[in-house]
Amino acid sequence: MMNPQATAVKTMKMFRVLFLVLVCAELCNSANPGVKIRVTKKGIDYANSVAQRLLTQQLRTLGFPNQSSQSGKTSISVTNIRVEGVSIPSSSIALSPQRNGLTWAISNFGITVRANYRAVKRGWIRLSNSGSLRASVSGVTVRETLAFGRSSSGRPTISHAGCSGSVASVSVRFYGSWSWLINLFRRRIGRSFRDQLRPEICKQVIKLVNGKLQTSLAGLPVTADVANNFSVDYRLVTSPRVTSDYIEISHKGTVYSKSNRREPPFSAQAIPPWTSNSRMVYVWVTQYSFNTLLYQAHTSGMLKYQVTRNQLPVNSRSYLDTTCPGACIGNTIPQTLARYPRTSVEMSLESAAMPKATMTFNRLTIDVSFKVEAKVRFSNNAVNNLVSFNVNASLTFKPNIRRENLNGEVTNYSLRLSDIKFANDQVLATPAQLDTVLTRVLGLTVIPKLNVLAARGVQLPAPGDARFTNSYISIRQGYLMIGTDVAMTL
Ligand SMILES: *[C@@H]1O[C@H](CO)[C@@H](O)[C@H](O)[C@H]1NC(C)=O
Ligand SMILES: *[C@@H]1O[C@H](CO)[C@@H](O)[C@H](O)[C@H]1NC(C)=O
Numbered sequence: 001m002m003n004p005q006a007t008a009v010k011t012m013k014m015f016r017v018l019f020l021v022l023v024c025a026e027l028c029n030s031a032n033p034g035v036k037i038r039v040t041k042k043g044i045d046y047a048n049s050v051a052q053r054l055l056t057q058q059l060r061t062l063g064f065p066n067q068s069s070q071s072g073k074t075s076i077s078v079t080n081i082r083v084e085g086v087s088i089p090s091s092s093i094a095l096s097p098q099r100n101g102l103t104w105a106i107s108n109f110g111i112t113v114r115a116n117y118r119a120v121k122r123g124w125i126r127l128s129n130s131g132s133l134r135a136s137v138s139g140v141t142v143r144e145t146l147a148f149g150r151s152s153s154g155r156p157t158i159s160h161a162g163c164s165g166s167v168a169s170v171s172v173r174f175y176g177s178w179s180w181l182i183n184l185f186r187r188r189i190g191r192s193f194r195d196q197l198r199p200e201i202c203k204q205v206i207k208l209v210n211g212k213l214q215t216s217l218a219g220l221p222v223t224a225d226v227a228n229n230f231s232v233d234y235r236l237v238t239s240p241r242v243t244s245d246y247i248e249i250s251h252k253g254t255v256y257s258k259s260n261r262r263e264p265p266f267s268a269q270a271i272p273p274w275t276s277n278s279r280m281v282y283v284w285v286t287q288y289s290f291n292t293l294l295y296q297a298h299t300s301g302m303l304k305y306q307v308t309r310n311q312l313p314v315n316s317r318s319y320l321d322t323t324c325p326g327a328c329i330g331n332t333i334p335q336t337l338a339r340y341p342r343t344s345v346e347m348s349l350e351s352a353a354m355p356k357a358t359m360t361f362n363r364l365t366i367d368v369s370f371k372v373e374a375k376v377r378f379s380n381n382a383v384n385n386l387v388s389f390n391v392n393a394s395l396t397f398k399p400n401i402r403r404e405n406l407n408g409e410v411t412n413y414s415l416r417l418s419d420i421k422f423a424n425d426q427v428l429a430t431p432a433q434l435d436t437v438l439t440r441v442l443g444l445t446v447i448p449k450l451n452v453l454a455a456r457g458v459q460l461p462a463p464g465d466a467r468f469t470n471s472y473i474s475i476r477q478g479y480l481m482i483g484t485d486v487a488m489t490l
């Protein structure tokens with residue numbers, strides 16, 4: 001026999017499991033984005049003004065091909081259609097959180113055309129009539145609602161989610177022989193024309209949405225190069241999200257090595273809420289994205305430098321020499337000079353652990369731990385080990401936004417040496433002397449190289465004809481954020 005109490009407990013447990021599974025399906029799947037973009041209402045209003053401008057340009061150059069139609073034995077052709085006047089519609093874009101999309105409305109569009117026509121009726125007797133006509137369509141209104149989604153390739157999609165169109169009136173007047181007769185029917189012809197036009201409006205809009213618009217989104221790039229060997233994955237992690245104040249687009253923002261796509265063993269933290277919407281667009285780049293780059297660079301063995309005499313800038317080449325007239329290792333570390341005069345020192349650096357980027361209030365630092373080995377090279381090319389040690393370097397970066405490119409520079413750095421081991425227990429330098437030399441060597445070699453890469457930066461995901469203006473960057477706990485207005489160069 002079943003024990004009712006045990007059954008109740010079992011049922012409870014089952015519900016709890018089910019609940020956890022459901023919650024997990026919602027939360028466990030949706031990875032946090034590494035890069036997020038928000039387009040605010042201000043941005044949408046700007047997009048609307050651009051749309052209105054484009055529409056106006058388009059309407060000003062409107063042309064119509066010759067039309068012909070056949071109905072029973074009657075064929076009609078309308079040729080040489082000239083636009084006489086256009087009343088430019090007003091346009092508005094409203095966010096639609098319910099549909100996770102937006103509604104674009106254009107209202108009060110009107111157009112007047114002149115054309116030639118020719119009607120032929122075949123039969124026992126062939127009747128034909130030709131002349132010109134003037135037609136005006138006024139009060140055309142369209143409201144198209146678009147819903148956002150995400151394609152299997154991680155691109156944003158836009159789909160048609162409702163359309164309504166109306167035409168207030170159509171009037172036609174005919175000129176030429178028999179026109180007095182045809183004009184008797186002109187009201188009926190106008191109404192019939194209007195009734196045919198009304199469903200045609202939405203049909204055309206839907207065709208545009210399902211055709212051109214979808215094709216252009218399907219072609220959006222979802223990666224961007226970082227340095228030579230890496231690229232950042234900008235695929236969407238979820239569908240764009242529409243609220244009453246903004247549209248938010250969440251990108252993966254993971255950097256991969258081009259030659260070896262390795263998934264990093266850590267994931268992005270949630271980006272805290274942000275309530276100011278005074279700029280058109282906000283872009284968040286998380287610490288995670290920076291760290292995926294560092295992870296890939298470290299694991300693919302790219303954080304490795306061999307510093308020899310020849311790699312120094314020409315005017316500092318003697319710095320690694322033990323004997324020199326000016327500033328060189330020999331003068332900084334007399335112990336080494338004493339033992340190895342007229343030689344030159346070489347250093348190899350290799351990252352010992354994954355470097356780590358940390359963002360805190362107004363500060364971006366990268367901590368990297370290197371293993372360093374120094375040798376002397378004699379003029380006969382023989383080498384002698386001198387010392388090996390670890391150095392933990394902490395580099396402070398100043399991020400910068402130049403157009404749509406996020407870049408930066410190293411502003412300062414500090415080193416901490418540890419595990420100093422001299423070959424054959426010959427103590428050839430003090431830690432302070434090693435620190436001085438390494439600081440100088442890094443300043444001459446690694447830091448300038450790093451600055452070249454950092455200056456090149458990375459392209460942010462923005463449409464090709466969008467220019468950032470009035471931009472600012474702020475760094476917060478775990479992310480940096482760019483607030484910007486946008487100008488379309490159309
Ligand atoms: C339209 O018809 C007119 C008159 O028949 C003709 O001159 C013109 O070339 C046609 N235009 C096109 C694009 O076919
Ligand atoms: C990085 O890119 C450069 C230039 O494309 C190439 O020569 C080099 O082999 C690449 N390095 C790695 C580690 O893939």
Ligand SMILES: *[C@@H]1O[C@H](CO)[C@@H](O)[C@H](O)[C@H]1NC(C)=O
Binds near residue numbers: 391392416
């Ligand atoms: C240097 O960095 C490594 C790896 O991040 C860490 O384990 C070590 O404690 C650091 N050493 C010093 C002296 O700070």
Ligand SMILES: *[C@@H]1O[C@H](CO)[C@@H](O)[C@H](O)[C@H]1NC(C)=O
Binds near residue numbers: 394395396412414
């Ligand atoms: C760089 O300079 C800033 C400001 O003076 C300082 O707070 C920071 O600790 C320095 N960073 C390093 C790595 O020395």
